[in-house]
Amino acid sequence: MxxxxxxxxxxxxxxxxxxxxxxxxxxxxxxxxxxxxxxxxxxxxxxxxxxxxxxxxxxxxxxxxxxxxxxxxxxxxxxxxxxxxxxxxxxxxxxxxxxxxxxxxxxxxxxxxxxxxxxxxxxxxxxxxxxxxxxxxxxxxxxxxxxxxxxxxxxxxxxxxxxxxxxxxxxxxxxxxxxxxxxxxxxxxxxxxxxxxxxxESPRYLYKHGRGEEALQILCDVYDGTPDSPKIAKENNDVLQALKIEQENGAYRWSQLFKRDEVQTGRRVLLAYGMQFMNQMGGINLVVYYITSVLQFNVGLTRNLSLLLGGIINLMFFIGSLFPTFFLDKYGRRKPMMWGSFGLGVSMMLIAILLSFQGTSVSKPTSSASVTFFFTYMLIFGATANCIPWVYVPEILPLHVRAKGTAVGISANWIWNFFVVMITPTLINNLAWKGYLIFMALNFAFVPLVVSSPALLPYRSSANQAIVFLLPRDIELDARRDRLAFL
Missing domain, CATH: 1.20.1250.20 (MFS general substrate transporter like domains)
Incomplete structure (x- = not known):
């Protein structure tokens, strides 16, 4: 410490x-x-x-x-x-x-x-x-x-x-x-x-390292209360309960992450990995990192116009991200991710079709039309696949493997991010429109995978307090039928 x-x-x-x-x-x-x-x-x-x-x-x-x-x-x-x-x-x-x-x-x-x-x-x-x-x-x-x-x-x-x-x-x-x-x-x-x-500092970190008085004072500062107030007492109890659970299950080894047990730990860790894989392999970083080059070399626009349109296209990412910020809890995780993957696949398919007319008499209007679907791609991604994996991963993982499972999920994000960013210049220059078919196929393949994933439902105690992230293992087993709906 x-x-x-x-x-x-x-x-x-x-x-x-x-x-x-x-x-x-x-x-x-x-x-x-x-x-x-x-x-x-x-x-x-x-x-x-x-x-x-x-x-x-x-x-x-x-x-x-x-x-x-x-x-x-x-x-x-x-x-x-x-x-x-x-x-x-x-x-x-x-x-x-x-x-x-x-x-x-x-x-x-x-x-x-x-x-x-x-x-x-x-x-x-x-x-x-x-x-x-x-x-x-x-x-x-x-x-x-x-x-x-x-x-x-x-x-x-x-x-x-x-x-x-x-x-x-x-x-x-x-x-x-x-x-x-x-x-x-x-x-x-x-x-x-x-x-x-x-x-x-985080009260959770302070409690874990024996600095309970500091942690309690910080909770009082953050929630503007006293140690005796109900809210502070509840927050204090939640942190201590979570730490107790972690200590009881802290010996869970890396080798046990993929085991088949009563809470399907292995499947859920694979889902965490898969969600972050989907986040990257749908082609998002082709647009974020290389949209200027794509518009210049695949669509045939000038560099100045490519830079201008690149900024506007990425504005769609921001606009789309407003949806999960305000409505994700209302519409859940699975349906937006499913329809999002489908929409991303359609966008990539139409980009590929329209760019395939390069070198023909209609190449100019079709290439210009393809820009529309970069807009739709970024709007859909911002509203669905951008945010959902980051929220879904800690929710799907059992408490006893949450830290290690989250590390597995985030590592998947960065490894596949690296892979896509590395190969994209080669796709743009050598495969041209055919490269978009790869991302089209991947996005369409994600749809049945999302459909077959468990849909998380909020679990509440008899006191009507959400305790999804603070469940001990035995309560988690009893609550599984309420929290997981497998298709």
Whole structure:
């Protein structure tokens, strides 16, 4: 355990909870900015000259090595986060990102920028593994789902900022057009560091490390109460109960993750992995990372128009993400994911069909029409496949394997993210319209997989308090028929 100083800059109650939420959401804006900033850079003339006009394969590696760094950061967070605490882990993540941004902005060779992007990725991996945990441990249970599902919305904000910054800088000449957007990652990181300095540590972490008095005081500050108030007593009891359950089941080994037991642990871990696989293999990062190149080389638009449309297309991601933020609990997880996968498959199919007329007399109108379905793709993805896997994974996992199972799920996200980003330049340049058929087939294949997955239903105790995330194993067995409806 590493003890970090705590200074409460934000008072008590709503002000403190708002500061926690702002810091966490700003961290996800940074995540989105990191994801989107390279889309408008890889085709920049000065960037290409600086790095020797890399071929499709090398370009894919330069861009995707960031995601390999994210995978590494995710693993590091899982190993060390319980020792450092949430706040220190967030600081460490921001330091990695700042160092990586400095190295990227000063890069003059391919090895230099690859190492720099890997370092930035480590910071992002730690950040995305720690921030949702910190947010959920310092918010009211009834708001937890909405706050977690709103995080992808702020990823969309970051992507949009990056795209429009890239577009504005495209009108300038020289290396500043790509070095400045990369360097500006540091602004978000420094702001997060400052905000987090005045925030409390997670009470869950403090209780786990024997600092109960500090934890109780933080609960009183966050919920603006006293140790004797019913709300504080309930929150305090919930945390202690959850820790007791974890201690009772803490010896669950990695080798047991895929076992066939009475709660179908193995199947549920595979579902967690599969949901994150679907999140990446539907083709989202073809659009997020390479939409400018796609519009330029597959559709045949000018670079300036490609940059402009890229920003507008990614705005659909943000607009679509409003749906789960406000309506996910009403419509559930499975139906939106099922129809979302179908809609994504249709969009990819129509893009492929319309781009297949390249080289014919109708190539110009059909290529222009294909842009419409990039809009529909991003809108549908934002509303469904973007958020649902992140909410579904912790819900489907039994409590005794939740930490390890979540690590498996998130690792799937980053590994397949890396794979898609690496191969996309080759698909764009060598397969052209045929490459979209791969993502079409995958999205259509996801539909029956989603249909056959369990639909989670909220389980409530006799006191009408949701205890889905705090169930001991014996209660979980009794409640399984109420929480899981297998088709």
């Amino acid at each position: 590493i003890k970090t100083p705590h200074y409460n800059w934000y008072g008590r109650g709503f002000k403190l909870r708002a500061a926690i939420t702002i810091a966490c959401q700003l961290a996800f804006v940074l995540f989105g900015y990191d994801q989107g900033v390279f889309s408008g850079i890889v085709g920049n003339a000065d960037w290409l000259d600086t790095f020797g006009h890399p071929g499709s394969a090398l370009e894919g590696i330069i861009v995707s090595i960031y995601n390999l760094g994210c995978f590494t950061g995710c693993i590091l967070a899982f190993i060390f986060c319980e020792k450092t605490g949430r706040r220190l882990a967030m600081w460490i993540a921001m330091v990695w990102i700042i160092v990586g941004a400095i190295l990227q902005a000063t890069a003059f060779s391919v090895p230099h920028i690859m190492i720099a992007r890997f370092i930035t990725g480590i910071g992002t991996g730690i950040e995305t593994s720690t921030v949702p945990m910190y947010q959920s441990e310092l918010c009211e249970a009834e708001r937890r789902g909405r706050l977690v599902s709103s995080e992808p919305l702020f990823v969309g904000v970051g992507i949009e900022i990056a795209y429009w910054f890239d577009y504005g800088m495209s009108f300038t000449g020289g290396s500043i057009a790509w070095r400045l957007p990369i360097a500006c990652q540091m602004i978000f990181a420094f702001v997060v560091i400052i905000l987090v300095f005045g925030l409390p």
